[in-house]
Amino acid sequence: MKNKEIARVFESIANILELKGESVFRVNAYQKAARVLGDLTRDVEQLAAKDELIKLPGFGKAMVEKVREYLETGKMQRYEELKGEIAPELVQMLEIPGLGPKTIMLMRDKLKVETFADLKRVLGDRTLAALPGMGEKKVENLRRGYQLYLSARERMTLGVALPAAEEMVEKLRKVKGVKDVSLAGSLRRMKETIGDIDILASGTDGAKVIEQFTKQPQVQEVLAAGETKGSVRVEGGLQIDLRVVKPVEWGAALQYFTGSKSHNIKLRELAGSKGMKINEYGLFKGKRRVAGRSEEEIYRKLGLDWMPPEMREDRGEIEAAAKHQLPKIVELEDIKGDLQMHSTWSDGADSIADMAAAARKLGYKYILITDHSESLKIAGGLTSADVKKLLKEIDQVNRKLRGFRVLSGTEADVLADGKLDYPDKVLKGFDMVLASVHTRLEDPAAVTTARLIRAIENPYVRIVGHPTGRRFGFREASPMDIEKVMKAAAANDVALEINAHYERLDLSDVHARMAAEMGVKLVISTDAHSTAGLEMMRFGVAVARRAWLVPGQIINTWPLDKLLKWCENVKPKGR
């Protein structure tokens, strides 16, 4: 699938046009096209083959032509030309916080800045501050932005952002004069990675709340502090933005600051078409506020059902809400078991009995123990002889449990050729077999695709773990034809995992939705290596919610007997 690849080209075009000072609307058009392509669950090549590109929102004649050109030639003439006009490092400078297109081009034209080395030079001397519209403070701000860019270019994972945000929310709840506090922004939408942390509070004296916010002990630097808005940097370089609104504006502000940006734009267009105006203070008809206290009220007055923050990405949720056809997406409470975890038998920290007890505390009815298989020696993979002992221990643990079941399983390593590293007679002994790839993650797409499909076709395999192998901050997803893999999973009734570890979240939201649309079953598993690791389930559920999944599509929302029946009924010929 070349969706992401072409999206990146459009994004680059948008950036260059922005630097050139082209109409912001044209820039927006490219940005929108990039976003639509990036979110697409269907293969852009197939859409092109069916002449359906034009149906995509934001795709007119020019965009369609450019996609076609890229698919046919591997290049986009327009992009090739544009690349020659602006030095690539200038384009990259757009990522520096506080530095925008106007300043970048000013530096280029007046100070001959073309590279990061040049930027460093002008930030160090006095020439930049002397330019029109610039000044010492602005330059100081840019210096900080540049340092931040160097140190923290990666977006942070949910596992890092959420605890820091929740700590601040708890502190703010105790501040005098604060009524409501909530997460907002991409964190409330539970995006896979977070740029910065947005928190919203309501109260009558905004300036005082902001002041208290900036005085919290974990604050290292105050970036901005006004009447309604403050911004700080806390330990670890995380930026936290706080907005304070009046209680009467709470719902409108929460909606507004939750976003996403594209969701909000569409909402404002909708409001406009109904003769209303929406901003962070409310929904207005002329000067009259017709809604604002709650999100439900805002959406209702626009003719929409309220929708969970995870759905607000302008991926069809507004249209569905208008028709009252929003799916009832999965919730953490729907999860009845966890189907990937490791114990002391391989590289886990806790015993099977302890994992079971911890899972039970979470309200689960079953777990699947999936210690590593023989070839993954580095993780203490079990030999066939070990497996016999493992099964015995699981039996023993189960004998002491009522209303809870420990299922026996393995995270069988998928070998380079797609075979598993246990013989059939060992695989047969498990309640469920999970197969994962841990090696040769950078093989060519065709190789990895064939390897995964062979594993999926293995009659004992029920689940494929962390299917693409991505890890935030470590590596990209392995190249593969994901659609082919999903087709095989659908045909063989093998479930694909949404690995809930915040460094993986693999499948991604877009891929999970794509899988569900193709009729593939999914499973949300923590891959816990300790009892504490079981708590990551919420991150996986967030991905599922962002993928619009409903409980029935996720096998670990099923009751135990249904799950066991599914294990027995599928692939009858092979068993």
Place this chain on the structure above:
DNA sequence: GCCGTTTTCGGCCCGACTGTTTTCAGTCG
């Protein structure tokens, strides 16, 4: 560059904060 039962041309989402200004530009979300 896209889009249209108010339009095929003229719109295109809206406001806060900062720093440089003396009424506003740039950046951000």
